[in-house]
Amino acid sequence: MSKLTQSSTWQTLQGLSKQLPHMRQLFAEDPQRFSKFSARDCGLLLDYSKNRIDAQVMQLLLQLAENSGLPHKIAAMFAGEPINTTEKRAVLHIALRAPADADIRVDGVNVVPEVQATLAKMAAFIEALYSGKWRGCTGQKITDVVAIGIGGSFLGPKIISEALKPYWNGKLNCHFVANVDGSCLSDKLKMLAPETTLFLMSSKSFGTQETLTNTLSAKSWFLGQGHTQADVAKHFAAITSNVAKATEFGIDADNIFPMWDWVGGRYSLWSAIGLPIALLIGMDNFLALLKGARAMDVHFAATPLSQNLPVIMGLLAVWYNNFQGAQSHVVLTYDHYLRGLPAYFQQLDMESNGKSVTLDGETVDYTTGPVIWGGEGTNGQHAYHQLLHQGTALIPADFIMPLQSHNPLGVHHQQLASNCFGQTQALMRGRTYAEALAELQDSSLPEAEKQLLARHKVMAGNKPSNTILMNKLTPETLGALIALYEHRTFVQGAIWDINSFDQWGVELGKTLGNDVLSRLAATEACTALDSSSNALINLFRQQKI
Numbered sequence: 092m093s094k095l096t097q098s099s100t101w102q103t104l105q106g107l108s109k110q111l112p113h114m115r116q117l118f119a120e121d122p123q124r125f126s127k128f129s130a131r132d133c134g135l136l137l138d139y140s141k142n143r144i145d146a147q148v149m150q151l152l153l154q155l156a157e158n159s160g161l162p163h164k165i166a167a168m169f170a171g172e173p174i175n176t177t178e179k180r181a182v183l184h185i186a187l188r189a190p191a192d193a194d195i196r197v198d199g200v201n202v203v204p205e206v207q208a209t210l211a212k213m214a215a216f217i218e219a220l221y222s223g224k225w226r227g228c229t230g231q232k233i234t235d236v237v238a239i240g241i242g243g244s245f246l247g248p249k250i251i252s253e254a255l256k257p258y259w260n261g262k263l264n265c266h267f268v269a270n271v272d273g274s275c276l277s278d279k280l281k282m283l284a285p286e287t288t289l290f291l292m293s294s295k296s297f298g299t300q301e302t303l304t305n306t307l308s309a310k311s312w313f314l315g316q317g318h319t320q321a322d323v324a325k326h327f328a329a330i331t332s333n334v335a336k337a338t339e340f341g342i343d344a345d346n347i348f349p350m351w352d353w354v355g356g357r358y359s360l361w362s363a364i365g366l367p368i369a370l371l372i373g374m375d376n377f378l379a380l381l382k383g384a385r386a387m388d389v390h391f392a393a394t395p396l397s398q399n400l401p402v403i404m405g406l407l408a409v410w411y412n413n414f415q416g417a418q419s420h421v422v423l424t425y426d427h428y429l430r431g432l433p434a435y436f437q438q439l440d441m442e443s444n445g446k447s448v449t450l451d452g453e454t455v456d457y458t459t460g461p462v463i464w465g466g467e468g469t470n471g472q473h474a475y476h477q478l479l480h481q482g483t484a485l486i487p488a489d490f491i492m493p494l495q496s497h498n499p500l501g502v503h504h505q506q507l508a509s510n511c512f513g514q515t516q517a518l519m520r521g522r523t524y525a526e527a528l529a530e531l532q533d534s535s536l537p538e539a540e541k542q543l544l545a546r547h548k549v550m551a552g553n554k555p556s557n558t559i560l561m562n563k564l565t566p567e568t569l570g571a572l573i574a575l576y577e578h579r580t581f582v583q584g585a586i587w588d589i590n591s592f593d594q595w596g597v598e599l600g601k602t603l604g605n606d607v608l609s610r611l612a613a614t615e616a617c618t619a620l621d622s623s624s625n626a627l628i629n630l631f632r633q634q635k636i
């Protein structure tokens with residue numbers, strides 16, 4: 092058994108996990124439950140009272156965090172220590188939103204001036220595009236930007252852009268290409284004119300197959316429309332930490348925005364990777380997004396654990412994962428603009444905490460990252476919420492909702508809120524057999540049928556949820572919200588003693604993908620692999636089943 096699972100705190104929590112009364116009872120017994128189990132800062136309110144917790148459980152979870160050295164680990168991240176141990180790198184997305192006078196050192200060098208210089212370069216680039224100082228090869232203004240990237244170099248820019256649609260200034264159109272399926276790029280190109288289009292290639296490594304292939308095809312398309320190699324500089328720019336490779340690829344050195352190896356892909360939207368967002372909402376709004384994240388960083392670093400929003404959320408996730416058998420976690424956004432957020436948090440959390448060895452290389456004897464999924468409320472209520480209410484799996488939920496809509500339209504927002512609050516209540520309360528039967532009292536069904544139907548209508552309740560509210564979805568509150576989830580992910584990784592910042596599983600997929608690619612192009616039939624892989628490769632080579 093590991094030190095973690097052997098600890099008396101862990102063992103006590105395990106004992107308590109089956110002893111807590113139903114949440115209905117907890118609420119009935121304590122009218123102060125909401126004020127005891129809610130916290131607010133950075134423009135966000137977290138109501139975590141609808142969780143299977145009491146004061147003792149919370150106190151023990153906080154003890155678990157102390158025992159795991161969480162305060163020290165937070166300090167180490169903020170100090171730029173190489174906490175990504177397998178890649179020997181610092182983890183400094185917090186430096187990307189630090190104030191200009193901050194001093195955050197990697198190997199003795201303050202990285203903040205470089206971050207600020209890149210922000211200034213982004214601002215100048217955006218201004219040049221908006222004003223028409225930057226023009227395409229025929230002298231026309233750029234009207235469309237195609238952002239090419241995948242994983243962290245795609246999800247953040249795309250989803251955060253979508254979320255901030257009310258802030259788009261209409262100066263440019265932005266399109267996103269991630270999938271290497273040629274249909275993705277082709278569909279976009281059909282709508283574009285090369286003379287007014289700028290391609291923004293986003294790849295930290297500048298080595299990701301999908302992104303390189305999509306960029307090469309975009310370049311061929313551009314050249315194929317009668318333009319020359321000399322025109323490329325006016326239509327291609329890149330964001331990468333591999334400046335040498337980007338230059339070699341043919342991107343003009345002036346058109347390269349740097350990033351750094353201490354920014355993880357899934358934590359990179361705050362860097363120049365966020366350029367598509369800034370192009371759509373303007374630099375001031377992009378800076379407000381950073382400011383919101385910064386506020387959450389300050390909160391995370393300085394607030395006592397018991398009031399610390401990411402710590403509370405991380406501990407609750409550990410509670411369900413390790414002590415209540417939950418294997419998935421659902422994120423439900425009651426805001427149309429936030430509909431992509433579950434997919435963003437999915438990469439953030441699953442790529443970070445989908446690990447099974449500790450920092451010392453020991454295989455864990457406890458579960459780690461759950462499956463993160465979700466979608467847009469109220470749509471999910473008419474689909475998968477059924478399983479949340481009456482299925483056999485325990486699925487803790489986060490409900491996220493702004494109190495004010497960007498589009499106040501009749502009773503829409505009130506209805507949205509009523510559904511959100513109604514769902515958390517239904518999950519918590521459930522419906523007893525007696526209640527279900529009472530609801531059927533006036534029906535004309537025979538008694539036996541009433542009883543049978545009542546059994547189907549029983550909902551156990553006691554299903555946990557957090558509710559996160561904000562006044563309005565703004566760049567600042569969104570920045571705080573995303574940083575909240577980043578740090579929540581960190582808290583869990585710290586307790587599980589895993590490296591939340593590498594992704595070796597993804598790397599293996601990339602390597603094998605490249606190997607298969609060479610076999611697909613070979614002249615000989617493939618016989619060297621397992622029978623399934625051989626057959627699939629050979630079917631593709633023959634182009635028919």
Ligand SMILES: O=P(O)(O)OC[C@H]1O[C@H](O)[C@H](O)[C@@H](O)[C@@H]1O
Pocket residue numbers: 241242243244293294295296297298299302355356357442594597
């Ligand atoms: O930005 P790139 O180097 O092209 O990497 C793009 C993506 O590649 C991999 O799939 C990683 O797992 C992601 O974290 C990364 O964001």
